[in-house]
Amino acid sequence: MNRPSEFSSIEHSQLIELQDRLREAEETLDAIRNGEVDALVVGGPSGQQVYTLENADRPYRVLIEQMQEGAVTLSEDGVMLYCNQRFAALVGADRQTLIGESIERFLAGEEIFAFRRLMTLDRGFGRSAELSLLASNGLVVPVNMSIADLEVDEQMPKVLCGVITDLTRSRERSHELAAANLRLAREIDERRRVEDSLQLALDAAEMGHWDLDLLNNTLTRSTRHDQIFGQVNGVKGWGLLTMLSQFVPDDRNAVNEEFLRAESSGSVEFERRIHRLNDGAVRWVQVKGRTFYLNDKAIRISGVVSDVTERRQVEEQLRQSQKMEAIGKLTGGIAHDFNNLLMVIGGSLDMLDQRVAKNEKITRYLTAARHGVERGATLNQQLLAFSRRQDLRAETICIDDLINTFANLLDRAVGEAVTVKIEAAPELWYCRTDAHQLETAILNLAINARDAMPQGGTLTLKTTIRMLDVQAATANGASAGDYVAVSVADTGVGMTPDVIERVFEPFFTTKEVGKGTGLGLSQVYGFARQSGGFVSIESCPGIGTTVSIHLPRATSLEATEVVADTPVEVRGKGIVLVVEDDSDVRAVASSLLEDLGYSVLEAETGSEAMKLMDRGERIDLVFTDVIMPGEMNGIDLVRAMKIKHAGIPVLLTSGYTAQRIAMAEMAEGLQLLRKPYTQVDLSLAVRSVMKDQA
Amino acid sequence: MTDHNDSDLPEGQYKLRLFITGSTPRSTRAIENMRRICAENLEGRYDLEVVDVYQDPEATKDLQIIATPTLVKILPEPLRRIIGDLSDRERVLAGLDIAPLGKGDHE
Ligand SMILES: Nc1ncnc2c1ncn2[C@@H]1O[C@H](COP(=O)(O)OP(=O)(O)O)[C@@H](O)[C@H]1O
Ligand SMILES: [Mg+2]
Numbered sequence: 001m002n003r004p005s006e007f008s009s010i011e012h013s014q015l016i017e018l019q020d021r022l023r024e025a026e027e028t029l030d031a032i033r034n035g036e037v038d039a040l041v042v043g044g045p046s047g048q049q050v051y052t053l054e055n056a057d058r059p060y061r062v063l064i065e066q067m068q069e070g071a072v073t074l075s076e077d078g079v080m081l082y083c084n085q086r087f088a089a090l091v092g093a094d095r096q097t098l099i100g101e102s103i104e105r106f107l108a109g110e111e112i113f114a115f116r117r118l119m120t121l122d123r124g125f126g127r128s129a130e131l132s133l134l135a136s137n138g139l140v141v142p143v144n145m146s147i148a149d150l151e152v153d154e155q156m157p158k159v160l161c162g163v164i165t166d167l168t169r170s171r172e173r174s175h176e177l178a179a180a181n182l183r184l185a186r187e188i189d190e191r192r193r194v195e196d197s198l199q200l201a202l203d204a205a206e207m208g209h210w211d212l213d214l215l216n217n218t219l220t221r222s223t224r225h226d227q228i229f230g231q232v233n234g235v236k237g238w239g240l241l242t243m244l245s246q247f248v249p250d251d252r253n254a255v256n257e258e259f260l261r262a263e264s265s266g267s268v269e270f271e272r273r274i275h276r277l278n279d280g281a282v283r284w285v286q287v288k289g290r291t292f293y294l295n296d297k298a299i300r301i302s303g304v305v306s307d308v309t310e311r312r313q314v315e316e317q318l319r320q321s322q323k324m325e326a327i328g329k330l331t332g333g334i335a336h337d338f339n340n341l342l343m344v345i346g347g348s349l350d351m352l353d354q355r356v357a358k359n360e361k362i363t364r365y366l367t368a369a370r371h372g373v374e375r376g377a378t379l380n381q382q383l384l385a386f387s388r389r390q391d392l393r394a395e396t397i398c399i400d401d402l403i404n405t406f407a408n409l410l411d412r413a414v415g416e417a418v419t420v421k422i423e424a425a426p427e428l429w430y431c432r433t434d435a436h437q438l439e440t441a442i443l444n445l446a447i448n449a450r451d452a453m454p455q456g457g458t459l460t461l462k463t464t465i466r467m468l469d470v471q472a473a474t475a476n477g478a479s480a481g482d483y484v485a486v487s488v489a490d491t492g493v494g495m496t497p498d499v500i501e502r503v504f505e506p507f508f509t510t511k512e513v514g515k516g517t518g519l520g521l522s523q524v525y526g527f528a529r530q531s532g533g534f535v536s537i538e539s540c541p542g543i544g545t546t547v548s549i550h551l552p553r554a555t556s557l558e559a560t561e562v563v564a565d566t567p568v569e570v571r572g573k574g575i576v577l578v579v580e581d582d583s584d585v586r587a588v589a590s591s592l593l594e595d596l597g598y599s600v601l602e603a604e605t606g607s608e609a610m611k612l613m614d615r616g617e618r619i620d621l622v623f624t625d626v627i628m629p630g631e632m633n634g635i636d637l638v639r640a641m642k643i644k645h646a647g648i649p650v651l652l653t654s655g656y657t658a659q660r661i662a663m664a665e666m667a668e669g670l671q672l673l674r675k676p677y678t679q680v681d682l683s684l685a686v687r688s689v690m691k692d693q694a
Numbered sequence: 695m696t697d698h699n700d701s702d703l704p705e706g707q708y709k710l711r712l713f714i715t716g717s718t719p720r721s722t723r724a725i726e727n728m729r730r731i732c733a734e735n736l737e738g739r740y741d742l743e744v745v746d747v748y749q750d751p752e753a754t755k756d757l758q759i760i761a762t763p764t765l766v767k768i769l770p771e772p773l774r775r776i777i778g779d780l781s782d783r784e785r786v787l788a789g790l791d792i793a794p795l796g797k798g799d800h801e
């Protein structure tokens with residue numbers, strides 16, 4: 001009864017909905033009936049099951065057939081139920097002959113056990129092993145076999161599926177890889193060897209290595225590097241700033257700029273001073289390096305460092321001695337001319353002395369003038385001593401004996417305000433040197449000491465032995481060996497380093513005009529060098545100075561020459577040929593000789609003299625200067641005479657004696673008169689040469 | 695069904711789900727057809743999921759799928775199932791409640 005109302009209550013839209021669902025159900029049934037579906041899905045107690053119709057799994061079959069791995073399904077005991085084409089190709093057999101066969105047919109010996117282990121192994125989801133398959137053609141194929149249990153249905157017998165991958169290619173590749181690895185290992189070895197020998201070389205060169213990483217500002221250093229900087233227990237984490245702080249404050253900016261510049265210039269090289277950490281010593285280091293770039297950006301600077309302090313000292317020494325050498329040459333030249341002037345003045349004075357009627361005044365003037373010449377000659381001797389053109393009369397002397405003989409003189413020289421202490425050596429030491437020059441040198445040092453102690457003080461004179469090894473000797477420009485050091489120490493004002501640097505230069509003085517000549521230490525220097533020794537100075541402003549003359553120690557004692565008595569002039573007779581290029585000097589020499597009773601012939605050059613002799617003039621003595629301009633100097637003249645006029649005696653004269661060696665080659669007995677000479681010196685020399693000849 | 699008006703397109707997103715069985719030819723065809731229909735008629739306003747019942751059999755349960763391929767229109771309502779490889783374009787469009795775009799009422 002309610003039915004019509006119920007029915008009418010179904011709305012139109014609901015009706016359409018029901019219609020649609022009905023049609024949908026019909027369509028589904030039609031589709032299934034017509035085979036337009038692939039699979040049916042059936043619900044069950046164990047979830048939804050998919051039942052495939054037709055060849056729904058054909059694509060999988062194709063996939064398995066086409067794939068590059070071998071695929072098999074196996075029974076529990078290894079019988080092949082299915083295999084794909086690839087597997088057949090792998091073992092080199094026909095597919096038809098394989099199904100129903102045991103796969104063990106293709107496994108040799110040991111491999112069968114490995115395979116069985118794989119089959120029975122913990123029946124988990126999947127497992128795999130590497131095996132060797134023995135193909136029908138006898139080839140052994142390395143493979144990876146992975147096995148999984150195929151769970152299809154509980155009622156079905158147990159089936160396993162296997163995928164077999166050919167490892168031949170990958171084995172080849174791993175062999176190639178192994179070979180490449182081996183090559184790499186060898187290269188690394190080689191590099192390590194190179195690095196080792198580099199390390200050795202750096203060590204031998206006493207060079208440290210550093211590497212500045214610019215990106216994170218870290219500086220890696222070698223052990224030697226840290227030693228050079230006096231960093232005993234290696235501190236980690238150096239940056240550029242740590243490096244900069246090692247340099248003395250004055251040099252830091254410069255070093256920083258060098259490193260900045262290196263980023264653009266590509267290299268760095270400089271020599272700067274550091275404060276060595278362990279002992280605070282100031283050392284010179286040389287830093288050299290190269291910049292490395294990544295995409296045009298400087299990323300690191302790497303290089304070496306070495307301590308060059310000693311090298312710089314030697315260089316400084318060399319520079320100093322070259323300077324002294326040059327000054328010496330210059331001084332020698334001046335002294336030569338100066339001698340000639342003194343000669344002229346002295347000679348003229350000697351002659352005036354004999355020619356003028358004397359009264360007291362004239363005698364006083366003459367004495368004063370001659371005194372001036374003598375002082376000039378002394379100064380000139382010092383110049384010559386410095387330029388090492390002094391004639392050294394070397395003899396073996398005992399230093400302490402010498403010091404004792406002039407201790408009195410020393411006392412007088414330094415005055416009363418200064419106490420003189422003489423410390424005798426423990427033994428008697430001998431040197432081969434010129435005793436007079438040594439005395440002069442010690443006297444020069446004593447006078448300097450006195451001048452340094454105007455308020456008085458102590459002067460200590462002492463002799464010691466110093467043994468110098470090669471390094472210490474070369475640092476002083478001498479050769480290794482034993483030296484007797486004569487040192488004069490004072491408690492005076494001392495010197496600053498820049499004064500010490502210049503004291504040996506001739507005419508260098510800090511004293512007032514008239515008080516110092518600047519030649520004292522020059523004489524000391526030249527004398528020591530000419531004797532094969534050297535001079536050292538230690539001085540500290542306000543505390544005092546010690547100057548030491550080092551002379552090579554002599555081993556044997558030779559007989560000391562006997563000093564002659566005070567000489568007087570000796571007159572003589574005969575014809576003397578005076579050969580001299582300086583006309584003033586020639587005139588003076590001639591006058592002096594005529595005064596002594598000789599007749600004189602003059603020649604301006606050596607060749608002119610030869611001409612006179614060749615002409616057959618009677619000549620009893622040739623008195624010639626050694627140094628003359630032109631093609632024939634004094635020595636050449638002597639050589640020429642040896643051939644043609646060997647009978648005529650020769651007396652040489654010279655302002656300096658640099659030609660001593662050349663003369664030594666010549667016949668012995670040649671005498672040399674040192675300029676400037678007095679009439680007495682000349683008379684004695686002429687007499688002795690003519691007497692030898694007679 | 696209802697009127698076949700050219701401009702009468704339903705508003706809003708389409709939420710579609712296509713059930714297939716692996717890569718069988720019919721399933722492959724169903725996927726291709728579906729993509730073409732969507733591109734031509736639902737450009738920019740559909741959301742299509744493809745479910746392989748091999749991989750996910752349980753997914754069939756909610757929507758009561760009994761065979762594949764089956765296309766389900768989840769949104770807009772009402773829910774509709776269309777079975778087969780979807781090669782009958784008219785039938786599919788009708789099922790989705792869409793009039794064919796720019797083409798005549800009949801092919
Ligand atoms: N013992 C010393 N103490 C301090 N200064 C010295 C000493 N010896 C030498 N000097 C310095 O060296 C300079 C050169 O010395 P030297 O060559 O003897 O010339 P002079 O004594 O004529 O100045 C001196 O002017 C002085 O400045
Ligand atoms: Mg002096």
